[in-house]
Amino acid sequence: MIIWTIAKNSWVDQLRNRFYYLIILFGGVLLYVSLLVGVLAVEQELRVLLDLGLALIELLTLIAAIFVTTTSILREMERKTIYLILTRPVSRLQYLLGRFFGLLISVACAMALMGLVHLSVLLAKGWKFDLFYPLVLFYSLLKVWLICSLSMLLALYASSTLTAMSITLILWLLGHFGHEIAFLVKKSAGIKAALLQTVSYIMPNMTLFNLREVWQHPDFVFSWSVFGASVAYALLYSSACLFLSQRLFNSKEL
Amino acid sequence: MAMDAALSYLNVTKVYSRSHLGRRYDTLGLSELTLEVRAGEILGLLGLNGSGKTTSIKLALGLLTPSLGEVRIFGKRPQEDGTLKDVGFLPELPYFYPNLSPAEALRFYGRLSGLRGGDLEKQIGVVLERVGLEPQRKKKLGEFSKGMLQKLGLAQAVLHRPKILFLDEPVSGLDPVAIRDIRELLSQLSREGCTLFLSSHSISEVERLCHRVAILVRGRLARLVESAEWEKAPGRLEQIFIETVAK
Numbered sequence: 001m002i003i004w005t006i007a008k009n010s011w012v013d014q015l016r017n018r019f020y021y022l023i024i025l026f027g028g029v030l031l032y033v034s035l036l037v038g039v040l041a042v043e044q045e046l047r048v049l050l051d052l053g054l055a056l057i058e059l060l061t062l063i064a065a066i067f068v069t070t071t072s073i074l075r076e077m078e079r080k081t082i083y084l085i086l087t088r089p090v091s092r093l094q095y096l097l098g099r100f101f102g103l104l105i106s107v108a109c110a111m112a113l114m115g116l117v118h119l120s121v122l123l124a125k126g127w128k129f130d131l132f133y134p135l136v137l138f139y140s141l142l143k144v145w146l147i148c149s150l151s152m153l154l155a156l157y158a159s160s161t162l163t164a165m166s167i168t169l170i171l172w173l174l175g176h177f178g179h180e181i182a183f184l185v186k187k188s189a190g191i192k193a194a195l196l197q198t199v200s201y202i203m204p205n206m207t208l209f210n211l212r213e214v215w216q217h218p219d220f221v222f223s224w225s226v227f228g229a230s231v232a233y234a235l236l237y238s239s240a241c242l243f244l245s246q247r248l249f250n251s252k253e254l
Numbered sequence: 255m256a257m258d259a260a261l262s263y264l265n266v267t268k269v270y271s272r273s274h275l276g277r278r279y280d281t282l283g284l285s286e287l288t289l290e291v292r293a294g295e296i297l298g299l300l301g302l303n304g305s306g307k308t309t310s311i312k313l314a315l316g317l318l319t320p321s322l323g324e325v326r327i328f329g330k331r332p333q334e335d336g337t338l339k340d341v342g343f344l345p346e347l348p349y350f351y352p353n354l355s356p357a358e359a360l361r362f363y364g365r366l367s368g369l370r371g372g373d374l375e376k377q378i379g380v381v382l383e384r385v386g387l388e389p390q391r392k393k394k395l396g397e398f399s400k401g402m403l404q405k406l407g408l409a410q411a412v413l414h415r416p417k418i419l420f421l422d423e424p425v426s427g428l429d430p431v432a433i434r435d436i437r438e439l440l441s442q443l444s445r446e447g448c449t450l451f452l453s454s455h456s457i458s459e460v461e462r463l464c465h466r467v468a469i470l471v472r473g474r475l476a477r478l479v480e481s482a483e484w485e486k487a488p489g490r491l492e493q494i495f496i497e498t499v500a501k
Contacts, residue, residue, distance in 0.1 A: 005365040009351070016353035079349040084410060087315045087343040087420075088366045089336065253270075254317040 002090055003098045010102025014068060015109070022064050023110055026056060027117045034121050046127050047216075053118040054212050057111060058140040062172070065107045065144045070155040070164040073099060082254060093246050100152060100242065107144050111137060132215045132222075139211040142234040146204045147172055149238035149245070156248045174199075175206035208233055259326070260418050260449040261291040261314060266323035268309050268473075283309040285473040286323070291451050293417075296444050298460035299453040300495055301470035307453035308346070310470070311420050314451070315343055327418060339368060342416035346423040348407035352396030356387050356406050359395060360413055367414035381409040385439065401432035408439060412448075419443065421452035425459050437463060461491040469498045476501070 033056075034049055041048045073096075076082040085095055115137050123129065147168060155164040174181075178200065185196045208230045214220050268283035284306040291297045299307045312318040314325050316332030330337040350359050357378055364374045382388045385405040390398070398406065404424070411419055424440070425433045440463060444450055454460050460467055461484060469477045477498045484491040 002366060005362065009362050012358075013351050013353060080345055081349050081351065083315075083317065083343065083345045084348065084350075084363060085366060086317060087338060087341060088363070088414075089339045089368060090366050253319065254312070 002094045003101065006085070006090075006095060006098025007100075007102035007105060010072070010099050011105045011109075014103065014106035022060060023113050023117070026060050026114045029056065030118060030121055034125065046122070046125060049125060050122060050127065053122070054136055054140070057114045057118060057137070058143065058212065060114065061107055061111045061140065061144055062147060064110065065103070065148050066151050066165055066168050066172075068106070069100075069103055069148045069151040070161050070168065072103060073152065074155055074159065074161055074164075077254060086254065092249050096152075096242065096246055096249055100148065103148055104145060107148065108141055111141055111144070132211070136212045136215060139209045139230070142230065143206055143209045146206075146209075146234050146237055149241035150204060153241045153245045153248070156245050156252070171203055172206065175204040176210075178203070178205045178207040204237055205233065258293045259290045260293040260295075260328060261451060262326045263287045263289045263310070263313075264323050264326070266310075266313060266320045266325060268306075268313060268318060269321045282473050283318075284313070284470075287470075287473075287475050288323075289468055289475060289478070291418075291449060293449055294444070294447055295465045296440070296450040296452070296463055298464035298467040299451070299470060300455075300457065300460055300467055300491075301453075302499055304472075305470040306473040307470060308422055309473075311343075311422050311451070311453060315341065315420060339414070340417040342411035342414070342419040344404075344407045344411040344419070344421045344424055346426055347400070348403060348410075350395045350398075350403065350406065352394065354395055355392050356382060356395065356409070357391050359406065360410060363410045364413050369414055377413055377415075381413050384412075385409045386435065401428050401435075404428055404432065404436065408436065412443060416448065418449040418451065421450065423454055424452055425454065425456055433459065457492045457495055467491065469495055471499050471501070 030053055033052055037045050037048045037052070073082075076085075082095075086092065115134075119129075119133065150171060151164060151168040154167050155161065158164045158167070181196060181200045181203070185193055185200060188196055266287045267285050270281045270283050272279045272281070287306070287310065299310060301307050309318065313320055314327060314332060316338070325332060327337050327341060332338065332341075354362070360378045360381065361374065364377060369377060379388070382391055385408055387402065387405055387409065390402065395403070395406070408424070411421075421440070425436055428436065437459065440450060440452075444463075450463075452460070452463070465481050467479045467481075467484070468475055469479065477494070479491070479494055484494055487494055489496075
């Protein structure tokens with residue numbers, strides 16, 4: 001109940017702040033792009049619109065998620081609004097989980113709304129609905145889930161918004177090079193291999209969630225076991241981040 | 255520890271440690287503080303900046319952990335389950351989520367304190383009326399003045415009917431009318447049996463409100479003064495305070 005109360009508070013606070021602006025911005029960009037691609041990509045209009053739209057949704061949500069997660073708890077500490085919460089019968093774990101799920105719900109809502117705008121434009125242009133569309137969005141959400149938990153941990157560790165944001169962005173980028181790092185591990189030996197192996201374990205493996213890039217490939221086959229493994233990975237990785245965040249947060253003096 | 259102690263500091267020391275480039279820097283926040291606040295009394299903390307007033311309050315609320323000694327609220331450690339449900343806290347210049355209305359903010363804090371349903375809604379009405387914010391019930395907090403925010407701060411602190419109330423600079427930066435309103439509210443709470451523990455720079459306010467005053471100097475309890483004592487003193491509490499901090 002306490003976790004839900006805090007999550008709802010985060011959600012309402014975010015929705016009244018910058019998320020609507022983000023959606024309006026995205027809607028504007030998307031409509032502008034849809035008009036442009038009609039002129040620039042005569043035969044590939046739908047394909048470009050689909051790919052560009054999905055990439056934009058993921059990117060905008062991700063940037064917003066990193067920004068909001070890294071700033072929210074640190075801002076609460078700075079403004080001391082956290083005092084009014086933690087001086088009640090609320091544990092630090094409950095607070096952390098409440099904030100985390102609240103931010104995640106906000107991000108999921110923003111993503112769903114942006115998806116609806118995108119889908120409306122696609123359908124208006126004559127695209128035939130594919131069930132993989134919501135699944136692609138779900139995979140993007142898993143990426144954001146993972147990044148939210150990682151940026152929360154980094155924000156608590158670094159105690160600086162800019163540092164936490166920069167490191168999260170770097171890890172997010174590196175996370176897309178999972179195959180390349182695995183290749184380098186195979187090609188290396190000794191300490192170098194061990195180091196690269198450690199890095200590959202610590203980094204979030206974003207390649208597991210790249211359905212957006214492969215679902216339209218003619219050879220693509222959907223597998224429930226791969227789906228299950230991806231969800232399990234996201235859950236385990238974010239649980240580990242949240243566990244470490246809680247340890248850090250418990251030791252923090254406010 | 256006396257049975258009727260609402261709050262006890264038992265030989266409490268707080269040292270803030272900070273590391274920079276491999277070196278550790280220690281700052282003494284509070285030193286060997288032993289103090290009891292009796293149930294139902296108003297105890298004021300006076301001291302210069304950095305004397306340990308806010309540290310004492312944060313230690314009691316579990317926001318900080320003592321380096322040595324322990325703090326007890328009604329016999330329990332602040333971190334123990336259920337201790338904080340009897341506690342209310344008004345921080346110095348409280349900040350609220352600017353997009354919420356007072357009723358929404360109180361609903362949030364009330365739920366965190368365990369209030370639900372009809373009882374919560376009734377309490378929101380009662381405390382808003384009490385602090386005089388009922389007419390602004392639906393106004394956004396971003397539009398509130400400092401005095402109104404302070405009143406809302408007090409409303410959230412007493413919403414769940416705490417037995418002990420911690421107030422950090424409750425009249426800081428307020429105009430004379432708002433100060434009078436806050437003072438009247440605090441006196442009323444005390445008459446209802448609530449224990450008040452407040453820190454302040456305003457000697458005249460402390461003098462008017464408190465039954466006892468603890469004067470902190472560089473983290474140490476330098477003097478504990480009863481109201482009867484300053485009422486008899488020629489320069490009243492101000493003279494006692496200045497003599498104590500000048501030593």
